[in-house]
Amino acid sequence: MDPLDFLRAHAPFDRLDAAALRRVAATLEIAFAPAGAHVLQRGAAPARFLYVIRKGVVRLERDGEVVQVLEEGDTFGFPSLVGRTSPLVDAVVVEDALLYQVPEAEFRALVESPGFAEFFVVSLSERLHRHASLQPVPFGRALWGSLEGMPLAPVRWIAPGETVQAAARLMREAGASAIFVEGSPPGIVTDSDLRVRVLAEGRGPSTPVGEIATRPVATVPSGSTLLEALTFMLERRVHHAALESAGRLVGLITDADLLRLQVQTPLYLLRTVERLAVPGDLPTYGQDLAAMVGSLTWSGLDAWQVGPIVARVNDALVARLIAFVQSTLGPAPVPFAWIVFGSEGRREQTLLADQDHALTFSAGGEGVDAYFARLAREVVALLLEAGFPPCPGGYMATSWRMPVDDLAARFRAWILKPDPQGLVDALNLFDFRPVAGDLDVGPLDDIIAAAAREPRFLAHFARASLGLEPPLGAFRHIKEDHGGVDLKRGGLVPVAGLARLLALEAGARDRPTLARLEAAAAAGTLSHEGAATLAQAFRFLMRLRLTDQLRHLRAGRPLSTLTPLDALTSLDRAYLKDVFVAIREVQQATALRYAIDRLA
């Protein structure tokens, strides 16, 4: 019959089997809503139906602003329906609409089929995909890239009455080749001015800096491309270009910066790490890494693409540190593996993060334990020196250090007798990745892969994986906590958790979240649309977080786990909310599918 034929031809009803479609037909209602009608009202009672537009046009509006225009075959009302919350948007009929209505109770029965529930986040994935700032930028955009966001040294200022010696000292401290001189208009003094206008002229170190400054300063707008700045410097035959924004000098780009961009390549850093003087060079490791990440990001790599590079460099560091310790401790008595987990295990680390590692070896024994205890202690100390804070949860080789059979026994115990602490350990260690040593840890992987056949474990693991939720309020606004949003705990960890769970269920052995999502989609534990949405959400959150962290670093502020909402553009804020809502919906769909509330 007609209504069913129509539904059968439209997603997500096309994913339902004949029996489920018959159930839909048994409760389906058809309503007419004339142009101008408000089918849903923001802040009013929750939706009682899932609406499918059979004919007509419905607009979703937020504060009178059009969020989405829906047409024949489109559905709406889902978020309010599943969350039993007030609608997030007004649904206003633009052209007379014939609406198919699936009542709430029937809808709840339908979401138990995975494809059906996950369908509802598709449109967000598509919207995110179209979001211009999320388009990948080809690597090597360098010359065409805007100077804004380029990793530059902070600008120093000096009063015109100060001496050139004071100016030279400030420049030395800042590692800068030029300094701005206060005044109206402001001036600039460069390395070559000190040479040409002071030393060569026979002036003394007490010469007031104002006397030799160049005024006014030649500037390029801060939004210029690197190519424009380069052209400017070539034309003027200068080594510096001051960046100007809204009449103020905001930065300085030098030809040395251009060189530095070339130098901070991963390969350069990798070579540096391999030649690292231990422990003397360790304290600047974090800065070097941050500089590399900054320049990679600026030159067009997305945050999620930076992760594997950082992992490679960090792995090299661990290998270097272990080799260093072994140079005094001697070779290991038995084969061993240094394994990392958490985000480092998934290769999703961008800047220095907490240490997360364990040490396992082929067999125990008295001398063996003592050797690895010392190895762990000394490597952890060196990592601390390189700027990696200790793991607050204690997941470090100093305590997680055991023969591989013991570790395997623990893995099996977590799977066969899931208890709260075991599940927390599993969440961490199941992302493990060996980075140094020659022990084969493949058997550990086999144990994890076998967990896919343990429904009881999967249900418990699902509950543990869904433990952190996006910070959304009752009316789906983003909740700030202590003046910001924790993008990691509120977004990245929930997505990583879903990916780990669904890939595990699929029997996949991938570690990176994006690869896990693909594996889950390929195996059918997650729909392709759900996977695409989570992947977009993950990339978006990675980028947002890294951008914010780099902003902190450039300003010389300590890193914070919280990102204040007003530090984001309004577009990013809007997308962040959509991303949080999408994550929560997949979490809810997943919870329904695993029947988590039925767990004891």
Add this chain to the structure above:
Amino acid sequence: MRLTAWRDWFGPSTSWEQAVFWALDLETTGLDPTRDHIISAAMVPVRGGTIRVGERWHTYVCPPKGVQSSLDALRVHHIMPRESAGAPSLADVVHGVDRRLREGVLLVHFATLDVAFLREACRRTGQRWIRPPVVDTAALAWRLHQRATWPREPAAEPDLGLADVRAACGLPPHRAHDALADAVATAELFLVLRSRLDLRSLRQLV
């Protein structure tokens, strides 16, 4: 008893949403109620302002011996004799229609013809025709047409066929000459016409 109900239904305060409308469509062997036969019937209710697809009812009718659709009729409704053989008898079908109409208003496109067939079916099976209140979507469409051309008289007769009126109202095409699809199509058209004419009480509709 019945009169009281009638008055309740058509008092000024009875809003249309409180009423139940049973949309009906019949497929017949031809257009003459005295000679032709009902071969299929379908009904679907409008309750609380929405069409309840789950309560749809569709049946073929077992024709009296020797009765066959004309070739023309067959061409229209595609119901083959073997489909209606073994179907409920006309008496059973009339009973099913009657049982539903006791609950509310008969909703039909071009009521005259279908009502004539139903009365005749009652006569043939010895049942009493309950004379339910009738809402005719073709008549509503005509009212809308007059209103649109007012104050001038409509220049030409509009096409008042179900498919034509639906198209004029912007409704999607439906599978015509299938009793159930036509009944749903009629119910949908009713919702649109009622809204366009802004008829809020039952009295205004009948």
